[in-house]
């Protein structure tokens with residue numbers, strides 16, 4: 117019986133939905149994020165606001181929501197030449213991956229999350245990775261996560277469960293999952309306080325939240341919200 121979880125929580129729509137999922141499901145929930153000198157600290161600021169709002173607006177979850185962990189991963193920015201950490205334009209590489217791909221990033225995140233979960237005695241690691249409508253990052257795929265679950269469990273001699281609630285659903289269904297977990301109040305919280313835009317744009321407020329409306333992350337979020345809104349209307 118699993119009762120405790122660590123959520124990879126970036127402050128975006130997906131990880132906030134995963135956090136709500138874990139708060140419904142487990143008795144003790146902690147959060148973790150990594151500062152690797154992202155081009156914009158907007159997400160890192162958004163996550164603190166989201167945690168505060170969840171505590172304030174969802175009293176049934178407040179007592180379950182425990183410690184927040186922030187690890188400094190400046191070294192990741194030092195070893196990777198990608199548009200997430202450098203001021204270069206977004207484009208597709210000849211490998212078929214966008215230049216936002218940081219090789220091994222998610223493997224590193226999962227390893228460090230497991231080390232924290234080990235120390236904090238948390239059984240489940242929840243991450244919002246998705247194979248369905250994102251960029252096909254190979255370190256976010258289901259097989260990679262299954263391999264990581266095995267490697268981390270063996271390598272730390274502790275049985276971890278890696279849970280990926282969003283793996284097989286698209287963005288419209290991610291919005292719907294939030295609606296099922298926390299109703300319109302959670303949907304409104306995600307719209308207002310989570311951040312997804314690659315450009316760090318908090319100047320433009322759209323029906324689906326803040327963002328430039330044009331980068332890949334915004335387009336996915338906007339299209340998903342439109343699909344969700346049409347379905348519940």
Ligand code: ZN
Nearest residue numbers: 313328331334
């Ligand atoms: Zn954007």
